[in-house]
Amino acid sequence: MARRKNMKRRRVILGNTFRLIRENGMDNVSLQMIAEKSDISKSLLQSYYPHKSKLISDIVRNLFNTLDKQVNNYEQIEHYSSYAHMKAFIYTIVVLGMHDEGLDRIISQAFTNNETLDNWGSMPLDWVHDEHLFDDINATKAELESGIAFVTIGVGRLYYDRKKYHLTAEDLSNYATSSLMYSFCHCSPDEIDQALKDGHEIIETADMESVHQAIYTMFDGEKEIIS
CATH class of the missing domain: 1.10.10.60 (Homeodomain-like)
Incomplete structure (x- = not known):
């Protein structure tokens, strides 16, 4: 009790x-x-x-968890590669921040504050392990973890400066996914192109209104929370 x-x-x-x-x-x-x-x-x-x-760390953790559940509900996502899944996840985070000033404050804080960035940076690694997203890739554990850390920091910096460089949500998700695939996971250009194309198909099926509503209400009622 x-x-x-x-x-x-x-x-x-x-x-x-x-x-x-x-x-x-x-x-x-x-x-x-x-x-x-x-x-x-x-x-x-x-x-x-x-x-x-x-x-802030607990809010970011719950935001991340809610986004994970929502992205996993995207149409046909289970039929695409882990890299396409990753692109869809990053796109979702970024596009929400770009279109919701309140969420942008929280996402920007997560990407720029050293304390929250440490926690935010560990969350993608936990997500990858829990979802078994990259179990079959051609990279060592150290390469994968280094790559995810690199992508997390890089996306955060570009997200913060997105207006300066006129970047869209898909630009950011493409840069992050292709960087991980090429620099850390030894993927070929054809594999990268296919993953980015598949990721685009996933995000075209997304109901962003539903995702936004899930985040807006993630602490309501009896919903499971992380704390």
Whole structure:
């Protein structure tokens, strides 16, 4: 019973933090604001989340988990390669940030803050292992992990500067996927071209309104959360 109450309160805190950051930006949200929004004292809030960085990390982890479930529901995705799957996942993250100012604040924070970037960087590796996405590729574990770390940091930098370089969501997802395939996984140009083409076909089937709604409501009700 105590554990259920604990998780319910965490859900409320995370949901309120998520909404406050979407509305105001990370730098303009304090622990006191979150506590007041959650109708608890600041000291009680800090017994769950001593620092804002932990709150942001948990929000990013839940965002990542929700996106994973949504992308896995894209039509026919199971019939395409892991690289095409990766392109669709990156595209989804980027296009949501480009079209939702509130989500952009959170995604930008995840990509640019050192504390959250460390956690964000480990999430793709966990995702790859959990989904067994690259079990059959021609790369060592070290090459794959290095490649994913490289892609995570590179995409974050380009996402942050996307307007400067006039980059679209598909540009970013193509750069990330082809970099991993060519530089770390020893894929041929034909294999890369096919993966990018297949990834494009996947994202054309995506219902982005449904994805957006799933993220907007990820802390609602009895939905499973990570904390």
